Amino acid sequence: MAKSEQHQAWLDGLDAQSRAKQGGFIDGISAKLRRSRPVEPPAHPFRGAPDFWNAFEWPLEERITRFMDNFKAVGGHPVRLADMEAVKSFIAGKASEMSAKYIIRQNQPELNELGLEAALPDAKISVWNSDPNEHWKARAAEADFGVVVADYAAAYTGSITVLSSKDKGRSVSLLPTVLMAIIPAERLHTRLGQVLVNFDRIGRENLPAGIHFISGPSRSADIENDLTIGVHGPGVVYAIIVG
Amino acid sequence: MSGAAPAGGNTVKERADLALNNDFLRKAVRFTTERLRTGKEKAAEDHGNWDEWRERGRQIRLHTIAHLDYYLNLFANNARANGVHVHFAETAAEAVRISLDIAKHVEARSVVKSKSMVTEELHLNTALESIGVEAIETDLGEYIIQLAGETPSHIIIPAIHKNRYQIAELLSVDAGETLAPDTQILAGFVRRKLREKFLEADIGMTGCNFAIAETGSMVLFENEGNARMVTTVPKTQITLMGMERIIPSFADLEVMATLLPRSATGQKLTVYMSGISGPRRSADADGPEEMHIIIVDNGRSLQLGDPEFQELLNCIRCGACLNACPVYRHIGGHAYGGTYSGPIGAVLTPALKKNVAEWDDIANASSLCGACYEACPVKIPLHEMLVYLRRRKLEAGRGDKLEALGMKGFAKVMRSSKRFKAVLKLGQLGQKLVVRDGGISLKVGPLKGWNTYRVAPSLAGQSFREKWPTMEQEIRNGLKEMDPALKSRMEAIVRDRENGGGGKGGHGHHG
Numbered sequence: 001m002a003k004s005e006q007h008q009a010w011l012d013g014l015d016a017q018s019r020a021k022q023g024g025f026i027d028g029i030s031a032k033l034r035r036s037r038p039v040e041p042p043a044h045p046f047r048g049a050p051d052f053w054n055a056f057e058w059p060l061e062e063r064i065t066r067f068m069d070n071f072k073a074v075g076g077h078p079v080r081l082a083d084m085e086a087v088k089s090f091i092a093g094k095a096s097e098m099s100a101k102y103i104i105r106q107n108q109p110e111l112n113e114l115g116l117e118a119a120l121p122d123a124k125i126s127v128w129n130s131d132p133n134e135h136w137k138a139r140a141a142e143a144d145f146g147v148v149v150a151d152y153a154a155a156y157t158g159s160i161t162v163l164s165s166k167d168k169g170r171s172v173s174l175l176p177t178v179l180m181a182i183i184p185a186e187r188l189h190t191r192l193g194q195v196l197v198n199f200d201r202i203g204r205e206n207l208p209a210g211i212h213f214i215s216g217p218s219r220s221a222d223i224e225n226d227l228t229i230g231v232h233g234p235g236v237v238y239a240i241i242v243g
Numbered sequence: 244m245s246g247a248a249p250a251g252g253n254t255v256k257e258r259a260d261l262a263l264n265n266d267f268l269r270k271a272v273r274f275t276t277e278r279l280r281t282g283k284e285k286a287a288e289d290h291g292n293w294d295e296w297r298e299r300g301r302q303i304r305l306h307t308i309a310h311l312d313y314y315l316n317l318f319a320n321n322a323r324a325n326g327v328h329v330h331f332a333e334t335a336a337e338a339v340r341i342s343l344d345i346a347k348h349v350e351a352r353s354v355v356k357s358k359s360m361v362t363e364e365l366h367l368n369t370a371l372e373s374i375g376v377e378a379i380e381t382d383l384g385e386y387i388i389q390l391a392g393e394t395p396s397h398i399i400i401p402a403i404h405k406n407r408y409q410i411a412e413l414l415s416v417d418a419g420e421t422l423a424p425d426t427q428i429l430a431g432f433v434r435r436k437l438r439e440k441f442l443e444a445d446i447g448m449t450g451c452n453f454a455i456a457e458t459g460s461m462v463l464f465e466n467e468g469n470a471r472m473v474t475t476v477p478k479t480q481i482t483l484m485g486m487e488r489i490i491p492s493f494a495d496l497e498v499m500a501t502l503l504p505r506s507a508t509g510q511k512l513t514v515y516m517s518g519i520s521g522p523r524r525s526a527d528a529d530g531p532e533e534m535h536i537i538i539v540d541n542g543r544s545l546q547l548g549d550p551e552f553q554e555l556l557n558c559i560r561c562g563a564c565l566n567a568c569p570v571y572r573h574i575g576g577h578a579y580g581g582t583y584s585g586p587i588g589a590v591l592t593p594a595l596k597k598n599v600a601e602w603d604d605i606a607n608a609s610s611l612c613g614a615c616y617e618a619c620p621v622k623i624p625l626h627e628m629l630v631y632l633r634r635r636k637l638e639a640g641r642g643d644k645l646e647a648l649g650m651k652g653f654a655k656v657m658r659s660s661k662r663f664k665a666v667l668k669l670g671q672l673g674q675k676l677v678v679r680d681g682g683i684s685l686k687v688g689p690l691k692g693w694n695t696y697r698v699a700p701s702l703a704g705q706s707f708r709e710k711w712p713t714m715e716q717e718i719r720n721g722l723k724e725m726d727p728a729l730k731s732r733m734e735a736i737v738r739d740r741e742n743g744g745g746g747k748g749g750h751g752h753h754g
Binding site for chain 1: 271274275278292295296299302303306309310311312313315316319321323324325328329330331333348381382383384387400401402406407410426427429430433434437438441442457458459460466467468469471472474475476486491492493494495496497498500501508510511512513514515516517518519520521522523524526527528529530533538540544547548
């Protein structure tokens with residue numbers, strides 16, 4: 001433990017330096033702005049999107065259609081299914097079609113009830129962070145499929161939002177070759193702002209470490225403008241809307 | 244070696260000559276910028292009300308910068324409350340020293356990096372290598388130019404100047420086997436190679452697109468997933484952020500997320516947008532255990548309180564001004580010689596360095612046409628700043644003597660119409676010695692620079708002013724014959740123009 005104590009002492013030293021420096025650094029900015037530092041939050045009359053935009057909303061059916069159109073346009077695979085039973089058959093079908101052997105899924109109630117394990121007896125299915133001794137990043141890196149339930153989605157940009165927690169690994173939506181993202185229809189909003197506003201509302205103390213918006217398969221156009229899919233993240237992304 | 248000064252030539256003109264002679268580069272830059280520019284225009288049009296969004300973006304940036312002391316302080320306190328180790332660096336040297344100190348203490352052997360212009364500014368890769376730490380760029384384009392030992396030539400597409408054969412050659416050396424010049428094969432090799440690097444790296448290093456003051460979160464936009472890798476897999480994360488990257492809230496992020504991807508690549512949103520609020524929570528099984536954010540000034544605060552240049556800090560680094568600029572499209576990014584190229588680089592580089600003298604010639608790499616302002620999603624008047632820069636250069640006595648003389652002479656001549664007439668007459672007579680085929684291609688005196696690439700038109704036998712009385716006569720006669728209703732309508736339009744809005748000259752962005 002000597003090393004980690006030493007490391008902690010070094011970090012504490014850095015933080016003390018940083019706090020000591022902060023006042024002067026910020027005062028320097030105030031001096032350049034030729035006034036003293038405001039103590040009250042300044043009035044911010046232009047916060048967020050314009051009013052006409054905040055009033056804009058599509059009905060559910062149109063949200064679903066638009067989301068699917070946008071997701072398809074960037075090379076993703078959107079599908080709409082009636083219920084979780086259909087989701088189970090769909091994922092099991094894709095797994096046998098692509099001969100997926102390793103599947104990693106989040107430890108979410110919807111997925112615990114899904115019964116993928118019974119539907120795919122030959123695949124090795126691991127549940128994120130279910131065993132403290134497992135090397136979870138490696139399990140995600142070797143996986144053919146990563147299965148997640150989205151926290152939110154936004155139709156206008158075709159985006160899926162996933163939040164991290166002890167049961168929801170950031171790696172599960174990132175490291176596997178194929179991503180299967182299940183979106184309950186009631187979590188699909190029209191605008192990005194309808195998702196973002198939740199983070200202001202719950203406040204700093206309640207934010208997860210990682211908030212990720214995913215709008216299609218990983219891509220790059222860095223070689224001669226030629227579009228390449230699946231550069232670092234999943235190259236095949238299914239957005240499964242349920243309901 | 245990334246971060247080294249670009250090879251060949253000390254002035255923009257010399258470096259541009261190199262670029263102009265490179266036919267592939269010119270075609271590639273034109274093709275790519277054209278694709279990005281039309282993509283942006285289409286995305287803006289599809290989204291609608293683009294000018295209202297630009298105005299909103301501008302207002303949010305203006306507000307934040309005007310209260311930067313308040314918001315930066317708030318951000319630092321909130322990030323620290325999230326468990327981040329926050330550092331303040333006034334200079335590049337200080338930011339490098341802090342980064343190396345962290346690398347030494349976590350006993351790092353390798354650092355995986357996602358795209359960061361600030362680390363380019365600091366030449367951090369070279370510094371890391373000097374203490375025996377391998378620094379690996381993981382953005383596909385950045386990885387390619389790092390192998391080539393070069394610097395980015397475009398803020399969004401850094402390897403814009405390389406073709407697939409050159410890339411295949413570089414990657415084949417890296418792979419130890421011959422790779423076919425096929426995009427899928429080349430990208431597939433990089434994916435496999437970098438997977439190993441991500442998994443074994445000790446530090447993940449990122450830039451920062453936006454930092455949210457009210458929650459202490461940092462936000463990254465990207466398409467490949469490498470920034471997510473860098474912030475998910477290694478044990479330690481170091482983020483370098485320019486001190487002006489702040490926005491107040493997640494609500495404001497919606498405006499930036501609307502403007503940035505559309506302006507950069509014409510996308511509705513980049514494939515990934517990530518908000519990171521501190522290191523992994525104690526029960527989490529991934530994400531960094533230790534997270535550092537280094538807040539970098541490095542010349543940025545010099546712009547604060549400067550009425551001509553403060554708006555530079557509003558820049559969201561989208562690259563739209565590069566794609567819109569006729570000069571950038573012609574000479575490419577390396578000709579600018581600094582970390583930032585194009586119109587924004589032409590202003591930002593001397594502004595950050597405060598040594599207008601050394602970099603002054605990049606202000607001349609612009610035709611002052613205003614296309615950069617039109618393209619800018621937060622309406623920074625770059626073309627005006629270029630004029631301010633040229634003026635400051637002249638005031639500092641470092642200008643081109645002819646330009647100084649020219650500016651003085653021009654003012655003198657224009658103040659008196661008699662003098663203007665006389666000078667014009669002189670020109671009309673004098674040019675008889677040099678006009679060939681209706682143009683002047685002589686490369687001497689003030690015409691040398693201009694005529695190296697084109698032929699100056701000869702002065703008209705009869706000047707516009709000389710023609711004007713006749714033209715005015717013709718127009719007036721025309722009006723007399725005009726339908727009275729149409730005439731009065733036109734006169735009303737002219738009256739309206741004189742009463743309101745007139746004299747705003749072009750863009751009206753001061754309004």
